[in-house]
Amino acid sequence: MKVEIRRMLEADVSQVIAIENCWDYLSKWGEEGFLQVLRKPFLFCPLVAEVESSERTSPGEAGTLVGAAVLALMVDHGELCNLMVPPRYLGKRVGRQLLEQCLEVGRQRQLTRIFLEVRHSNHRAIRFYRRNGFEIVSRRRNYYRDPPEDAWVMEREAPKDPLPKGASRVLKGMDVLPR
Numbered sequence: 001m002k003v004e005i006r007r008m009l010e011a012d013v014s015q016v017i018a019i020e021n022c023w024d025y026l027s028k029w030g031e032e033g034f035l036q037v038l039r040k041p042f043l044f045c046p047l048v049a050e051v052e053s054s055e056r057t058s059p060g061e062a063g064t065l066v067g068a069a070v071l072a073l074m075v076d077h078g079e080l081c082n083l084m085v086p087p088r089y090l091g092k093r094v095g096r097q098l099l100e101q102c103l104e105v106g107r108q109r110q111l112t113r114i115f116l117e118v119r120h121s122n123h124r125a126i127r128f129y130r131r132n133g134f135e136i137v138s139r140r141r142n143y144y145r146d147p148p149e150d151a152w153v154m155e156r157e158a159p160k161d162p163l164p165k166g167a168s169r170v171l172k173g174m175d176v177l178p179r
């Protein structure tokens with residue numbers, strides 16, 4: 001399956017919420033939360049993964065959103081505050097492609113490090129982040145609600161080298177400006 005990673009638009013929000021609702025334990029941003037993010041492009045980089053049409057795409061699948069991510073752009077570091085893929089599309093490298101684009105945006109913004117929080121019990125996500133260069137640096141007690149749980153804080157350096165040739169095309173029109 002080929003996906004295009006592109007900037008999230010207002011028209012995407014209903015599909016993004018449907019992905020969010022697939023996961024009980026995610027803190028729900030809802031429509032208002034995602035619209036707020038879209039209104040602050042200087043602070044947030046919201047991305048979606050959209051299925052591209054190809055000979056291996058099943059009818060009606062092209063154009064479907066199969067993942068979303070939001071990177072908060074702080075002065076010198078980034079915070080990955082959202083990354084999700086619906087259950088049926090897990091393990092197809094969608095999460096990885098979204099994360100890579102977030103890292104590339106971080107590199108272009110000259111951020112030094114990228115942080116994130118993840119539930120203690122979210123072993124799949126922790127393994128995924130470890131495989132992608134993050135390490136646990138601290139613990140936040142009772143960080144989550146519904147259900148209450150501690151968070152691991154994970155961190156990695158923003159990459160210094162650009163994505164391989166070809167990958168940068170997906171950033172076209174993404175408003176990634178030099179600082």
Ligand SMILES: CC(C)(COP(=O)(O)OP(=O)(O)OC[C@H]1O[C@@H](n2cnc3c(N)ncnc32)[C@H](O)[C@@H]1OP(=O)(O)O)[C@@H](O)C(=O)NCCC(=O)NCCS
Binds near residue numbers: 026090122128
């Ligand atoms: C974390 C998350 C975004 C990862 O997304 P994903 O699209 O499944 O990620 P990838 O496909 O890039 O990688 C996932 C795993 O599948 C494996 N994989 C990918 N393609 C594969 C293939 N063709 N064959 C076999 N394994 C494959 C990868 O090696 C990877 O293994 P790992 O977890 O042991 O590292 C996803 O699990 C998710 O949305 N979880 C629910 C929401 C959530 O908890 N988000 C994190 C909040 S902090």
